[in-house]
Amino acid sequence: MSKQSGKAFTKPAETPVDTHDVATFDVRAWARGTAPVTRSVAVCGRPDLMGHIEALKDELERAQAAEFDDQRPLAKSHAVELAQALEAARADMLAAMVVFTFRGLRPGEIEALNAEHGPGDPDAITDFDYRVWARQCVKVSPAHGEPVSGVDWETLKFMHLGDPETEASGLGLYFMRTIAKTANAAASGGGVDVPFSSASSALTQGSSRS
Numbered sequence: 527m528s529k530q531s532g533k534a535f536t537k538p539a540e541t542p543v544d545t546h547d548v549a550t551f552d553v554r555a556w557a558r559g560t561a562p563v564t565r566s567v568a569v570c571g572r573p574d575l576m577g578h579i580e581a582l583k584d585e586l587e588r589a590q591a592a593e594f595d596d597q598r599p600l601a602k603s604h605a606v607e608l609a610q611a612l613e614a615a616r617a618d619m620l621a622a623m624v625v626f627t628f629r630g631l632r633p634g635e636i637e638a639l640n641a642e643h644g645p646g647d648p649d650a651i652t653d654f655d656y657r658v659w660a661r662q663c664v665k666v667s668p669a670h671g672e673p674v675s676g677v678d679w680e681t682l683k684f685m686h687l688g689d690p691e692t693e694a695s696g697l698g699l700y701f702m703r704t705i706a707k708t709a710n711a712a713a714s715g716g717g718v719d720v721p722f723s724s725a726s727s728a729l730t731q732g733s734s735r736s
Contacts (some may be wrong), residue, residue, distance in 0.1 A: 541608060562630035563715045564664060565706040571622035573700055575615050582612040625667040626677075628659070628709040651706075656682045659709040 589605040639657055646654030660679035667673040682705065688696025697704075713718070 528596040562628055562632060563712050563718055564629045565708045565712040566625055566627040567704050568623050568625050569697075569700075569704045570619060571624065571697075572619050573697070575622075575646060577620045579612060579615050579619065582608055584616065586612060621669050623669045626705060626708065627664045627667070628662040629664050630712045630715050631658070631662060651702075653679065653683065653687070655706075656680070656686075658713075659705065662709050 553564065568616040586605055589608060634660070639654065641655055643657060646652050646658075650712040657677040659682055660677060663676040663682075665673045665675055666677055684694065684696070684703040685705070686696055686698070
């Protein structure tokens with residue numbers, strides 16, 4: 527069964543529907559513009575850097591808190607080196623951020639996967655789960671560059687478990703708390719609201735006043 531691209535699940539309504547006019551509102555026209563729930567999550571490929579950054583921050587604070595004047599020149603030089611190392615680590619961590627977007631499942635998709643690959647195990651993560659999450663993945667947006675359409679199930683499994691032969695450790699529980707949790711939330715279809723961004727609101731309000 528071929529995997530459809532993300533565009534098939536994020537289609538806009540062909541004709542805008544005025545939901546404010548009770549007299550002319552057409553439920554069927556509104557329904558033609560609906561689509562499954564989508565959820566996005568930012569995943570860091572280098573979460574191991576978090577501890578390194580925290581350690582550098584603590585060391586920098588200690589260097590800046592030197593008690594005696596004769597320690598300050600050395601402390602300042604050391605603090606600059608620490609700050610540079612900290613900013614470099616932060617840049618590496620931000621560059622490793624990737625946003626994954628998942629959609630809800632359409633009627634019959636689970637049954638089709640069951641028929642093709644066999645049912646999953648409700649008590650364990652199996653290849654079936656990775657196949658479902660891959661089917662749900664609409665797009666993957668790296669920190670730099672254009673988004674790509676979806677991801678295959680073997681890549682998701684590799685992200686989760688890693689590979690001893692290539693010494694890739696995988697994301698482990700972090701994968702479950704980001705990728706798996708977001709995909710499952712999209713599949714459940716619950717908790718849908720209109721996300722609010724204070725950053726975008728501030729920027730657009732500022733530009734409208736100028």
